[in-house]
Amino acid sequence: MQRMEEIMLLSHQLEFRDCKAIPLISSSRWLVKKGGVTRLLFEESSKYTFGRAARCFKTSVYLFLFTDLLIVTKKRSEENYTVIDYCPRNMLQVVSLDQPLPSQLPFRSEICKNLFQLIMLNNHEGKTVEMIFSCPLDSDRTRWIEAVTPPTSENPNERIYEHWDCPQVQCIEKYDAQEPDELSLEESDVVNVFRKTADGWYEGELIRDGTRGWFPSKHTLEVISSHVKARNLRQRYRLLVLTHTLVEEQRKAQLAQQKNKKS
Template sequence: MTPQSWSGRDNPSDCPPPVPPRQRCSDLVYMSAPPGEKKDGNQSLEKVDMFRPAAPHTKSTSIDWDSQLQDEPLYQTYRDMVITEEIKRQTVCRLGRCADDPIAWRTGEKGGVGGTLWQELPAVRHSGVLEQLSPAECKRQESMFEVLTSEASYLRSLRVLTEHFMESRDLDETLIIRDKKTLFSNILRVREVSERFLKDLENRVEEGPVISDICDIICHHAEHSFRIYIDYVRNQTYQEKIYSTLMQRNTEFATVISRLQDSPRCQRLPFVSFLLLPFQRITRIKMLTENILKRTQEGSKQERTASEALAAVSKIVKDCNTQVGKMKQMEELIHMAKMLDFKKLRAVAVISQNRYLEKRGELQDLARGSAMFTFRSKNTNIYLLLFNDLLILTTKSNSPDRYVVIDHAHRSLVQVQSVAKESQVLKKCFFLIMLENHEGRMTKRLLKAPTESDKHRWMAAFPNPTTPKDDLEEVVYEDWDCPQVQCVQQYVAQQTDELNLEPTDIINIVRKTNEGWYEGVRLSSGEAGWFPAANVVEITNEHVRRRNLREQYRIAQATAHLENTRAGSRC
């Protein structure tokens, strides 16, 4: 398998078709109530003539975007500030400020970095629409405008990556062509996609002071050009490996990278943070689209458009995650095949397109063989490799990074049993039963996990409906009564049964262990898994907790309605 090639600019055939024309926003403005009446974000939007239309298909304003967006930070800074503010939003507000405000960090009132707000645009300030739109609609306008400003921030960082790093002559002299292709992948094509996307967003905002919609633009680009992100993300496994190798073995490369990072242009941000931008951006676009959907009137045409955009972007994000998973799985299989020594056992072809590693870890083998167990004075450490269709038991070899296979069985022929709590020694133990091992015999081992959490997770990997639930010191919650936590520090899953966490993720907790591990379900995606309690904080405010559930339910309902509508149209 070869890495994704690093290529030049797009061919004309790669460009998506132009965004379909739509009614110009300058012809009308949307209000939540007629002038003089109480405005309520839940009221239906009415069309109110405010501006005479200009000549057909001409823009009512002309904005100098370079000047307007000159204060936008690099994308890494923008992302950090958004994460910080979102974490604050989930806490109880002590200063009388609205905890729901998603853009307060950009106003400077909370000491955040500078940034451009929709309400600060001259065309908006001079039009008088701020006095006529409801607070709810103003928030929707800001949510849509943030897609534009954040894309400008993202493109600015991409240009630092391409112009400051990739096009550096000094760096180029330290790299061979193959390594450069792997390191920078198709970043130029990613940048061109961003440039086209930003241009379409700018054109829409220039149509009038009130942004009619941008979700049609998001949907259009997600369907026609955002798949370039999948190609970039697919290469990340090789990208990470080649960067690590170069930093360790190529002193000239490491020296130039260090000097380039110190440049004021990249604001001392690490080179790796620029390489990670594309995947961070596509996931952020998904979150921004969700924010727009939350603030869009239920049952409206705009809600359907936002739902379509969210579905299209979600598919890209899902495909990105799938590609990353497949590449890492194949790399793991290749690595496993090299380190396993079957000696006299019948060897298993570990590398397979349909096989992937689910869990691995070291346990103590206290006894083996018959039903009558006797403890040895010296226990044996064994290393388990659990694949989706296979379990391999190994012991450490005298050679470094080599393991001797002592047994293996098809996963469907493996069961586990709890151990009665006869002593403190057996508290972390469980029975591993191979109904048919590599010799065609049944074996039974008493294994001891490092912690009770590890024991739980190993037993959960072999679900057995006849096995009673353990009564270990843990708390299990019902769906209606589960706590809610927010990630405050990224966590990268080390096992397949763990959950990758990004700051601001909201997770419903299903189970807590007394050793600092939680099992939970991510609210936005429904993905489940284990993660350390140290990386999250509990949301204790019931108002905030209920708001999170309502918002996610709203998104789920809109998505389900879209799917039902599509299914009906196919019949």
């Protein structure tokens, strides 16, 4: 009830002006984290990975992280906010920027502390947007990064998922549980998957009744869902970053060769 009251209050405090309004109230959505950060804006481009700018400006923004959604806002008054952008939580990537920004960006060092980069793979316009934020304390940055980042396992052969990031599978062949911790599946059953192991076993929860257990993945087929879309967008973004890095390295090598020839 407290969660529902909080999100109902927020639905009145958040104003969608330049963004398409979305229904905020949902029984499966609640607020995970909120707080103010400083956004760094570049003169020519807001992108950090693919562009460089000569000047940088700062602006205060307020973030609302829900179980399935991130909303970036600008504070208008003590209790009212204008929505700047938003993105599904499973379409987010976050990177800690421990290294200083490029030396050709001559802005004050006090706003360069505790930086992290937030990548929206599918924002309210369906675009990929990069934002750089500065936090007052290193602990603030750590807490934001941990809140947005999906959980990981120390076992390289295992993958763990949260509710907001989990894939779904549908049963294509009936399976009868062989052990007490296994899940019996009927054809067409849909399961939220929370853990995958390298030997082909999944742990999940039946949508129809919430029963949880293990089952062999060969009896199921992954549902084409927002999770699949998010995974594809993450792979595409990583490829773009690697391509950009390679191009930059080749450009630097060419410049070094030209410099050596002149000398």
